[in-house]
Amino acid sequence: MNHIDVELSNLKVKLMEMWDLVEYQLQSGRDAMLNADQELARKVVKLGKKVNNFDVKIDRMCENLLALYTPVAVDLRLVLATLKINANLERIGDTAEGISMFVQKREVPFNPEMLEITRAVAMFDEALAMFHDCRIAYKANNTDQARALLRRDKMLNKIYRKSDRIIAQYLRANPDSIEEGLILLSIIKKLERVGDQVTNIAEEIIFYQDAKVVKHKSKKKDKENGKENGNGNGNGNNNGNAIS
Amino acid sequence: MSKKNYKLEAKDLNAYYGSFHALKNINIAMEEKAVTAFIGPSGCGKSTFLRTLNRMNDYIEGFRVEGDILLDGRDIYAKDVRVDELRKEVGMVFQKPNPFPKTIFENVVYGLKIQGLKDKRVLAETAEKSLRQTALWDEVKDKLDKSALALSGGQQQRLCIARALAISPSVILMDEPTSALDPISTAKIEELIFKLKNDYTIVIVTHNMQQAGRVSDYTAFFYMGELVEFAKTRTMFTSPKHERTQNYITGRFG
Structure with missing residues (x-):
């Protein structure tokens, strides 16, 4: 392995460690x-410090890579994708902390009926599953899996x-x-953000692997891109005057 | 052809040193008043190709060219082309600064004098203009009659560029023009290239990948005598099409 491979591999390892922690x-x-x-809620909040340390460390590693290599x-x-994934992981960690802080304010579990009618638990499970699958897609460099995540976010939004x-x-x-209801509403809003953040990460995986920018694409374009999937070349407008 | 203005074109170009096939079927079109960089490992043919663009290889024994090289649409290897006329159009700057052992002034006006120009005022004006173009004037204006060999390496290289500019070419070929220079002199040459492309078509061979990224509009990657990929520089350095290009520019060759 040459120098940059060692550095890049260290960077990936560090990001995976952070990912595990946030998950x-x-x-x-x-x-x-x-x-x-x-x-458990107290523990989650306490771990936030560790996640922040990862965040700073990974930013610093990226900075060094850019400057030295x-x-x-x-x-x-x-490197660019890692910077953004890092930021999104940190935010997801913040969300987990935020939810845990709400939990610390409460002495009894949520009313099962309210959980049932809002589908909050299903939402939480799907957010977790998306986050987990996103990690697998990153590790396996699997952009098909990453693309699938972009669609799954719709359920959370709904x-x-x-x-x-x-x-x-x-x-x-x-x-x-009322108090319980407002807290649950806040948690649902946070989970919706987790869906967005996982989507952001999936977009970065696609950028890293396929050199394609898929964020901010309209739904119509999304479909078109879906169709021409697989002939993964450049990002669209690289017609210099290549004749070779 | 297309709407773009191509200054230099190679069509089905093959070059041989005796039985060695040095350039294989090269097709490329270089835009006018733009910088095109040639990159690739040693022995890939990029310098050979650069030197065929002003017929520098003509006197190498056993060297021969097949196919066409067009300058403004005209074949430079056609029988009626005079090589000295061609080189007035296509100037060249080499890896090692190579000023003549003469004064600074004599170096700059050398080409004009060879062409028979004697008018002292014109010579002086051209010298000043060329030295200003290469940002050397303020540094040397008080010692124009001193030996060019007393200048620093970076200044010598800018002098060589001034010498090339003095005969008003339209194309400047540069063969690793900064590989013998320190970072500050390199930065000055790069700045100069950026400025010169307003008026000249520039082709540069470089081993310095970041330099290609900084100074060129288009990049051509050569490997084993073939042109593997030719595209806008920003495309080459962000999302190259060919794996071999990617391996080379990311330093994972072989």
Whole structure:
């Protein structure tokens, strides 16, 4: 392995370690929320410091790589993608912390009926599953899997869009649960953001592997891209006057 | 052809040193008033190709060319082309600064004098203009009658560029023009290249990948006598099409 390969591989290892930690945070956030587990919630919040350290460390590694190795092409895309994935992981960790802080305010688990009608648990499970699959896609350099994640985010958005109406309706009938309802609504909003952040990460995996920019594409274009998938060359407008 | 202005074109170009096939079926079109960089490992043919662009290889024994090289649409290997006329159009700067052991002034006006120009005022004006173009004037204006060999390496190289500019070529070929220079002199030459492309078509061979990235509009990657990939520089360095290009520019060759 040459120097830059060693550095890039160290960078990937560091990012995976952070990923594991954030995944643990998010999973534990879910468990703490469902079981009103104060102890676990405290642990999740405490881990935030460790995640922040990873965040700083990975940024610094990217900075060094750019300064000392001037990476180009696929190497450059890896460094750029890592910078963004790092930022998104850190935000997902923050979300897990935020949820755990809500849990610390509560002494009993959420009302099962409210969880049921909002589909909050299904949403949490899907966010976790997406996050987990995203990690697999990153590790396996699998852009098909990454593309699939872009579509899965829609389910989270749907649950989120309906949630305020459902919760408002429930609270009208059960005014005693207002505080609980507001907290759940906040958690649902946070989970919707997790879906977006996983999507961002998936987009970076595609950028790194295929040199394609898929973010900010309209739905129509998304479909077109889906069709011409697989002839993975350049990012569209590289018609210099190559004659070779 | 297409709407673009191509200054230099190679069509089905093959070159041989005796039985060695040095350039294999090269097809490339270089845009006018742009910088095109040739990159590739040693022995890949990039310098051979650069030197065929002003027929520098003509006197190498056993060297022969098949196919066409067009300058402004005209074949430079056609029988009626005079090589000295061609070189007025296509100037060249080499890896090692090679000023003549003469004064700074004599170096700059050398080409003009060879052409028979005697008018002292014109010579002086051209010398000043060329030295200004290469940002050397302020550094040497008080010692034009001193030996060019007393200048620093970076200044000598800029003098050689001034010498090439003095005969008003339209194309400047540069064969690793900064590989013998320190970073500051290199930066000055690169700045100069950037400025010169407003008026000249520039072709540069470089082993310095970052230099190709910084100074060129187009990059051509050669490997074992073949042109593997030719594209806009920013495409080559962000998303090259060919794996061999990617391996080379990321330093994973072989």
